[in-house]
Amino acid sequence: MKKKSLEGQWRRLDNTAKIFPVIANENMSQVFRISVTLKEKIQPEVLQQALEDILPHIRNFRVRLRQGFFWYYFEENKRVPQVQRESTYPCRYFDPHGNRKFLFRVTYYEKRINLEVFHALTDGLGAVNMLKDLTGRYLQLIHGDEDEFWTSEDEKTQKEQEFSVEDSYLENYRQVSRRKYSSHPAYRLEGNYLPLGTGQVLHGYVNTGELKKVCHRYGVSITKYLAAALIWSIWQEYLEGKPWAEPVVLNLPINLRAFFGSETMANFFAVTMIGYLFDNPDVSFEKLLGKISRQMDRKIDKKRLEESISYNVSREKKWYLRVIPLVIKRLALNLVFRLKDRAYTMTLSNVGVIRMEPEYEKEIERFHLMIGVSRRQPLKCAVCAYGEEVVVTFTSVFSDSHLQRRFFDKLKEEGIRVQLEGNEPSSARKRDMYPRIRKVLILQKGGEAKASRMVKQVGQTGGEAARGLKGYLAGERDWKEELHRRMHV
Numbered sequence: 001m002k003k004k005s006l007e008g009q010w011r012r013l014d015n016t017a018k019i020f021p022v023i024a025n026e027n028m029s030q031v032f033r034i035s036v037t038l039k040e041k042i043q044p045e046v047l048q049q050a051l052e053d054i055l056p057h058i059r060n061f062r063v064r065l066r067q068g069f070f071w072y073y074f075e076e077n078k079r080v081p082q083v084q085r086e087s088t089y090p091c092r093y094f095d096p097h098g099n100r101k102f103l104f105r106v107t108y109y110e111k112r113i114n115l116e117v118f119h120a121l122t123d124g125l126g127a128v129n130m131l132k133d134l135t136g137r138y139l140q141l142i143h144g145d146e147d148e149f150w151t152s153e154d155e156k157t158q159k160e161q162e163f164s165v166e167d168s169y170l171e172n173y174r175q176v177s178r179r180k181y182s183s184h185p186a187y188r189l190e191g192n193y194l195p196l197g198t199g200q201v202l203h204g205y206v207n208t209g210e211l212k213k214v215c216h217r218y219g220v221s222i223t224k225y226l227a228a229a230l231i232w233s234i235w236q237e238y239l240e241g242k243p244w245a246e247p248v249v250l251n252l253p254i255n256l257r258a259f260f261g262s263e264t265m266a267n268f269f270a271v272t273m274i275g276y277l278f279d280n281p282d283v284s285f286e287k288l289l290g291k292i293s294r295q296m297d298r299k300i301d302k303k304r305l306e307e308s309i310s311y312n313v314s315r316e317k318k319w320y321l322r323v324i325p326l327v328i329k330r331l332a333l334n335l336v337f338r339l340k341d342r343a344y345t346m347t348l349s350n351v352g353v354i355r356m357e358p359e360y361e362k363e364i365e366r367f368h369l370m371i372g373v374s375r376r377q378p379l380k381c382a383v384c385a386y387g388e389e390v391v392v393t394f395t396s397v398f399s400d401s402h403l404q405r406r407f408f409d410k411l412k413e414e415g416i417r418v419q420l421e422g423n424e425p426s427s428a429r430k431r432d433m434y435p436r437i438r439k440v441l442i443l444q445k446g447g448e449a450k451a452s453r454m455v456k457q458v459g460q461t462g463g464e465a466a467r468g469l470k471g472y473l474a475g476e477r478d479w480k481e482e483l484h485r486r487m488h489v
Contacts, residue, residue, distance in 0.1 A: 015169035020120040028374035029093040064101035091372030186249035249275030
């Protein structure tokens with residue numbers, strides 16, 4: 001039977017993806033990065049060929065984002081993405097009219113390949129699988145193997161292709177009793193900000209065996225231990241170990257594929273809030289770890305996760321919400337996001353162990369995972385593991401790295417050795433793994449520099465508006481064309 005062509009096809013965004021195009025902007029990109037560092041310098045022309053070889057087989061990434069009357073949707077993108085040398089700070093916003101309209105970008109620097117993804121496209125596991133395929137094909141070409149990466153026996157049927165991008169939220173939706181989710185404010189991190197568009201990246205390299213040994217001593221998993229250590233560090237560094245009225249809460253993404261047997265390349269995760277109210281200054285780390293462990297056991301349960309899916313999908317199924325125009329939904333979803341956003345202190349995401357085919361293992365040094373940050377979400381932590389190493393990465397828009405240092409010091413106190421590496425704004429000694437962008441000036445909160453910058457911005461905005469108005473009146477600019485470009489009307 002002849003397969004149906006994918007040309008001109010479109011599909012809906014999955015249940016979770018719908019919010020990302022609504023809230024994303026220059027200041028809050030909703031972009032994350034998964035990187036692989038090889039043992040030899042990257043050859044860009046070979047990387048470009050590898051990307052062109054695998055993209056036809058990965059339907060989920062061959063799309064562009066379009067705006068409909070009720071929702072955003074994906075449409076096939078027949079352009080060819082271009083590999084570029086890394087030249088900006090990580091996890092920058094995707095301009096809908098740039099990047100050949102793709103929702104991912106592939107860059108390289110020295111020995112590292114970076115895959116940055118807009119979260120509406122997929123989640124961490126989907127991006128990991130894409131990077132693994134790209135890396136495998138790249139190494140295959142480096143070795144002179146020009147054969148097809150996928151053989152005819154590996155080709156998926158059309159039904160399997162559709163399955164690979166299914167909305168697993170709808171597939172696993174059950175009408176179960178729904179619980180109300182709290183939006184009570186959690187403790188919020190504050191500090192001096194770096195200039196807009198810049199960001200601090202700090203990696204901590206930890207030996208897997210040493211970390212497992214400490215976790216075994218406490219009788220907990222790695223994620224439980226890291227979550228408790230991070231909450232403890234926030235309490236010590238920001239609250240100075242004193243009682244506080246607001247809880248310290250982590251936003252913890254949970255991969256749902258393992259619970260529901262899904263293989264989708266679209267988003268399929270849930271988030272759970274894990275936290276602790278420090279009303280007693282005498283609490284020990286061991287006691288905190290015990291409470292966090294039991295809390296995670298209670299919340300990361302299939303029944304609770306089904307309730308989470310039900311809570312989210314049930315609203316999408318209500319007909320009177322579906323017929324509301326997108327312009328109104330945008331206002332409502334932004335409000336919902338702000339309420340949810342204030343309910344946690346920061347995000348901790350752990351994608352677990354990344355494995356490659358045995359023939360490629362010796363050519364790979366490590367993987368990195370990092371999440372885009374903003375002034376509303378100023379600090380995030382991402383974890384991945386490869387071989388005998390766990391990489392803990394903090395991304396931040398703060399000018400200091402006190403919390404990161406406190407966290408890694410906590411690991412060192414437990415006998416876990418940590419090596420630090422980062423980009424130019426970070427406090428790491430080794431800072432040559434990223435390109436030098438420009439000299440970073442610290443913007444003191446409430447200071448004269450901030451006021452001067454705001455005045456300059458207002459002046460520039462006013463001048464641009466005046467010049468634009470003059471252009472329309474003089475007939476030098478077409479207002480219909482401008483409306484079409486900016487508002488898609």
